[in-house]
Every structure is written in structure tokens, then in C-alpha cells.
Amino acid sequence: MKPVKVGICGLGTVGGGTFNVLKRNAEEIARRAGRGIEVAQIAARRPNPKCETGATPITADIFELVDNPEIDIIIELIGGYTQARELVLKAIENGKHVVTANKALIAVHGNEIFAKAREKGVMVAFEAAVAGGIPVIKAIREGLSANRINWLAGIINGTGNFILTEMREKGRAFEDVLKEAQALGYAEADPTFDVEGIDAAHKLTILASIAFGIPLQFDKAYTEGISKLTSADVNYAEALGYRIKHLGVARRTDSGFELRVHPTLIPADRLIANVNGVMNAVMVNGDAAGSTLYYGAGAGMEATASAVVADVVDVVRALTTDPENHVPHLAFQPDSLSDHPVLPIEACESAYYLRIQAKDHPGVLAQVATILSERGINIESIMQKEVEEQDGLVPMILVTHRVVEARVNDAIAALEALDDVVGSVVRIRVEQLN
Numbered sequence: 001m002k003p004v005k006v007g008i009c010g011l012g013t014v015g016g017g018t019f020n021v022l023k024r025n026a027e028e029i030a031r032r033a034g035r036g037i038e039v040a041q042i043a044a045r046r047p048n049p050k051c052e053t054g055a056t057p058i059t060a061d062i063f064e065l066v067d068n069p070e071i072d073i074i075i076e077l078i079g080g081y082t083q084a085r086e087l088v089l090k091a092i093e094n095g096k097h098v099v100t101a102n103k104a105l106i107a108v109h110g111n112e113i114f115a116k117a118r119e120k121g122v123m124v125a126f127e128a129a130v131a132g133g134i135p136v137i138k139a140i141r142e143g144l145s146a147n148r149i150n151w152l153a154g155i156i157n158g159t160g161n162f163i164l165t166e167m168r169e170k171g172r173a174f175e176d177v178l179k180e181a182q183a184l185g186y187a188e189a190d191p192t193f194d195v196e197g198i199d200a201a202h203k204l205t206i207l208a209s210i211a212f213g214i215p216l217q218f219d220k221a222y223t224e225g226i227s228k229l230t231s232a233d234v235n236y237a238e239a240l241g242y243r244i245k246h247l248g249v250a251r252r253t254d255s256g257f258e259l260r261v262h263p264t265l266i267p268a269d270r271l272i273a274n275v276n277g278v279m280n281a282v283m284v285n286g287d288a289a290g291s292t293l294y295y296g297a298g299a300g301m302e303a304t305a306s307a308v309v310a311d312v313v314d315v316v317r318a319l320t321t322d323p324e325n326h327v328p329h330l331a332f333q334p335d336s337l338s339d340h341p342v343l344p345i346e347a348c349e350s351a352y353y354l355r356i357q358a359k360d361h362p363g364v365l366a367q368v369a370t371i372l373s374e375r376g377i378n379i380e381s382i383m384q385k386e387v388e389e390q391d392g393l394v395p396m397i398l399v400t401h402r403v404v405e406a407r408v409n410d411a412i413a414a415l416e417a418l419d420d421v422v423g424s425v426v427r428i429r430v431e432q433l434n
């Protein structure tokens, strides 16, 4: 049988890795796919020194590939929203299948792209968009298709996890670690996407859709980054038996779905609390399978290429199947998506770590306890440290039981209004993940 021809748009970290893996493992991949896979053309603004492209034609114009009648599958690795959307929609219009690693594109424009793909009977595959080399999309969409998924929680940004790990283990400065992550090709073109949780929210939006069968709703995801975390809180969390991780959490509740990305205290003995460096992990809780955990490299040249090439193989295997029988893009049949709402953060529920800087006066602890109890907030543990030399204040650290966020917001406002409380109360959400 003739080989399937693919076009690679973008020859950066992931594009270069994809070309190399397709070339190095060509025989093995063909044995799996049932046909050879040939890179017919590449679109790149500049060569990638880590990639020997040989005689493969290269153009600077990505749109030449979608107009190339030889090409069956477009591999979109240019990133970003606008041009990538235009490219993918044009490829679909021209009857080409698409494989993409672009989480921003899928999270923001996925509903439109999938509708167009259904209309044209082509596939759009996006395993590499979430958690690099971990086949977590496939695991949830296919491996867990018997389950009603209750919740999932993941470390889904390698750069952020790398920064938190280096800060905790080596006491390195935030900016210094971020620069290293950029040099290693982990970080987004705009690294604020990594540290402010936008990249993780893109991925969480995708995971939540395939877990719960809801349309992609990136605009409803709550996003909080790691740039304001202090080493004091990292150390207090350790003393209480927790680790701070930047977590994406999606949870089913009776009133709607929670979709939130924020720094989170996790008990230090959980496996996911020990996922370090650029590694990612996603925990999924289903009613039949219970909790399952998926772990691996969340970013990097060949780890992400592994997911891209696996999608290409899936598309090649399905080329001759009736479009009606393709695995649905969002795991559930498109006419069976749920309209259950995504909840605002004020309606979400978790436990809380609160750090209060108080004056060293009698009765402060009693006032704090009264404010919390008046709002029905149950304290699980409390730790009061010695007076700090530099400012004469006493750090009080509390961990609450689970409570709805609006009540904690109200309590924090009341705490900050106390004469004996100085500055803002630090709040970090706590998840037991059991």
C-alpha cells in the first residue's frame, strides 16, 4: 500500500522531535499503522539544527501544505490561536485530517474546529496537547469509557512543576529556574502562560470536556498562578505534612462542574505530591475503576513527539473507517454533551490553608476562631509560630475542613479588618485527593 503523506507545520522543539521520531522509528511505526508514513513537506521559518531533514521539501508558507493535494494529514505545531485556527480550519475545509499539539487552540476554538471536522468527515487528534508524552487523553476517552468520572486532578504544566521543585529542593530563585526551563524548551513562547496557570487551564479545559462530556469552556476555568508563592508558605506546608503543587482540578458536583487551576497543598505522602521536575501526572477518579494515576514527561522534544506520532498512527488506522465510527473528539457523542454548568470559583468547595500575620496581643487567636466559627468554617489544624524578629508579628497558620469558597472569602475580609491582623491573609487551597 502507498505510504500516507503528512505535512509538518512548524519545526521547533515538537516539530523537530516529530520529524526525528517518524524517521528513526519508521519501520516500527509502519508495522503498527499498517502503512508507511512519509513526511511530504515541512513548513518552517528556519531550520532546526537538531533535525536532519535531508531531501524533504521545506517552505516558509504553512498554507502551501494545506493546499498540497499530496498531503493527507496536517500536523499543526506552530502554536498560538489565530494563525493556527485559520490553518486548521483551511486544512479541514480541504478534506485533510489534522493532528495538533496546540492546547490553546483546542481549549479556545475546539468546539468550532470539531463541528467543522464532523461536517467534513475528517479527524482532529490532539493527544499531545495535554501532558506531553502521557497518553492521558486516550486513557480517559477510551480506557475509562465505562466510568462516570467523579474528579480529576493533575500537575499539567512541566515548567511550573520544575520551578516549584527547584525552589523547594535547592532554594533556587524563581526567575533563575524559569530561564533554565526556557533554555530547555519546556516553557511557552510567553512564559506567563506557564507561571500564571493559563497553559494548565487550557489543558484542564480539554481534560474536563472529555471526562464529563461537556463543551470546551476555557473562559469559565478559574486560573491562579504560582508567581506569588513564598518560600515561607512552602516551608509551613512542609511542617504541616503537605507539599505545594500547581494543580488543575476538575470535579463533578450536584450543582455543576468545578474547573480550577491554583497552587494546592497536597498531603506529602500522596504519589502525586512526589511528582517532581518537568514531570506531569494526572489522577482520575471514576466510579468503576476508582483512582488511576498517569505519570510521565509533560514537555520536551521527543516526549511530546511521541504523542503526536501516536495520533498520526491512529488517524492512519482509521482512514478507511466510516466517519460515523470515529472516536468522538470529546469522548461523548456530539449530540450528547451535557449542559450542566461550570461553577464560578465562589461556588467551588475545598479545604484551605490560611496564613495570618497577627500582632502579639492576647485574644487574637480567639477573635480568629470566632470569625471562622460564625461562618461555619471548621478548623482542622492550627500552628502558631514564634514572634518574627524583623516585624514583631506572629504567623498563625490554619488548615480548615472543606467549605464553599464564598464563605472563606467572607471570613478573610473579616480577618483582614481586625486591628490585630496586619496585611493580607494568605490563602492556598488544600486537596486530600483520596
Ligand code: HSE
Residues within 6 Å of the ligand: 129, 131, 132, 156, 157, 158, 159, 160, 186, 187, 188, 194, 199, 298, 299, 300
Ligand atoms: N509549557 C508547557 C509545559 C509545555 O511546561 O508544560 C507542554 O505543554
